[in-house]
Amino acid sequence: MSLQERDKKHIWHPLTQHKLHPDSLAITKAQGCILTDENGKEYIDAIASWYTCMYGHCNPYITDRVTAQMKQLDQIIFSGFTHEPAVALSEELMKILPDNQSKLFFNDNGSTSVEIGIKMALQFHFNKGKKRAMLIAFENGFHGDTFGAMSVSSLSVYNGPFEDLLLDVKRIPVPNGENHEVILDQLKTILLEHEVAAFVYEPLVQGAAAMQMHDPKGLNMILKFCKENGILMVADEVMTGFGKTGKYFASQHLETQPDIMCLSKALTGGLLPMAVTSCSQEIYDAFYSDDIGKGLFHAHTYSANPIACTAALASLELLQSTEIQNQIAKITASHRAFGERIKAHPKVQSIRQQGIIFALDVQVETTTYGSLRDELYRFFMTHGVYLRPLGNTIYIQAPYVITEKQLQKVYDVIEEALEIL
Structure with a gap:
């Protein structure tokens, strides 16, 4: 039996109406910006798992220090x-x-x-x-x-x-x-x-x-x-x-x-x-x-x-390291450039940014608002990017250690999603 199926027997997940969303994806590994599920599929964690893992998952600088402390x-x-x-x-x-x-x-x-x-x-x-x-x-x-x-x-x-x-x-x-x-x-x-x-x-x-x-x-x-x-x-x-x-x-x-x-x-x-x-x-x-x-x-x-x-x-x-501060500056600049490129898209209602926090509102009819979030979420996951839309808002809060290639894939998948709506 898969981990996903075993999960259903006893676990009550947060912010979940289980009758509408019965399945929870089983993640077995996380490293840097990449999540890996039990079937081996990889996803870019573009929201740093609710804005927590800003230095990447299982960052060795942190885990090595914690390992030493656990022994003392x-x-x-x-x-x-x-x-x-x-x-x-x-x-x-x-x-x-x-x-x-x-x-x-x-x-x-x-x-x-x-x-x-x-x-x-x-x-x-x-x-x-x-x-x-x-x-x-x-x-x-x-x-x-x-x-x-x-x-x-x-x-x-x-x-x-x-x-x-x-x-x-x-x-x-x-x-x-x-x-x-x-x-x-x-x-x-x-x-x-x-x-x-x-x-x-x-x-x-x-x-x-x-x-x-x-x-x-x-x-x-x-x-x-x-x-x-x-x-x-x-x-x-x-x-x-x-x-x-x-x-x-x-x-x-x-x-x-x-x-x-x-x-x-x-x-x-x-x-x-x-x-x-x-x-x-x-x-x-x-x-x-x-x-x-x-x-x-x-x-x-x-x-x-x-x-x-x-x-x-x-x-x-x-x-406070130079490396992370430089990364924050790079992500901020990348978001700004992406925003300039995407803001004129006919499906984009508005964009906004504060530092590495980027958000865009999708232009939708009121009647489709309820299903849009789930449609976008499924599209992103199918394409290997973990984004968690809020209503008609797509936002990015990626780990500071995200690579240029990974960040570009996040942008590309968002643009692809807009084309199919």
């Missing part, structure tokens, strides 16, 4: 203990984070990094004797699947059954270069009517909203308003972090820096699950007290796992 210290509770990989990682992260970041809280995944960011923001005000319970978030944002993260997300397909159970959130439009004043007026109204704790946002690019990109000047205007009115800023950099937007973090494209940052995905180069929530000294100081009740009582069993920290350290070294 595998797992240790992080309450009352510490260790070299965690301390070294904190020191290295601080070198590339925005200057106002001061403390790190280790956790397990992107959703929980946002969850902790929200808890930090709410308890910050609570510890100061203020009851601020309202949150602000962008329309169509996505921040994860735990309850706090769901609350500030607004994609109904994820949240529908839980809408009545979520935190109080007011949503504002994404800045598009023309609606700054409308958004500011809306923020002023919200502030008059509610005690607002924090603004939770994806800086510059909304991932699950089909890589929608917003105006940096407008976002900075919103952040400046928040700062002036004591509203904490929680930047969800789970997807955008670690070089994808052209800087180490998307927030570094902006003038006003967040109070809290949520990091995961590419943090460990995709090798192991881990996340970090960072914050400013001001946030940390609100929890530093003789009153034990003012502490942040949140924990994960595998917080700061030494092996995961080691993978993250190796990944940060790769990120």
Whole structure:
């Protein structure tokens, strides 16, 4: 019996309606940008397995470091203990984070990094004797699947059954270069009517909203308003972090820096699950007290796992290397050239790019929208390229180590797909 058939007996896959999509492709090997299935067919991983394996699958620089760490210290509770990989990682992260970041809280995944960011923001005000319970978030944002993260997300397909159970959130439009004043007026109204704790946002690019990109000047205007009115800023950099937007973090494209940052995905180069929530000294100081009740009582069993920290350290070294920085520049330039070539295609509605993140919207009739995603996905996989369209949006977030030949094949397959639609 094939691995694919055995899978069906017991496994419930994420983001899957199994009645509509009963089969899950069995992958038996991954190296660099190439995935190999159980039948030996190869696929270029053009989305770095949900934006995690940015230095390629099974990168030997990372795996060698992790192998050595496994023989010395595998797992240790992080309450009352510490260790070299965690301390070294904190020191290295601080070198590339925005200057106002001061403390790190280790956790397990992107959703929980946002969850902790929200808890930090709410308890910050609570510890100061203020009851601020309202949150602000962008329309169509996505921040994860735990309850706090769901609350500030607004994609109904994820949240529908839980809408009545979520935190109080007011949503504002994404800045598009023309609606700054409308958004500011809306923020002023919200502030008059509610005690607002924090603004939770994806800086510059909304991932699950089909890589929608917003105006940096407008976002900075919103952040400046928040700062002036004591509203904490929680930047969800789970997807955008670690070089994808052209800087180490998307927030570094902006003038006003967040109070809290949520990091995961590419943090460990995709090798192991881990996340970090960072914050400013001001946030940390609100929890530093003789009153034990003012502490942040949140924990994960595998917080700061030494092996995961080691993978993250190796990944940060790769990120800052001349080789990877050159690769980021090359991919960015290649995407720009591809965009110029493809934007006039009659089937292309629009294109957009931020660093190595590239997206194009396919021009389709509304009635065919639902089936288009699956049609495109099947076409790409048949032609040996793993792309995961979001509705009528095709996007690329390939590993930094992708070769020119591999990247050209991704472009070619996208163009071929447009011709058959």
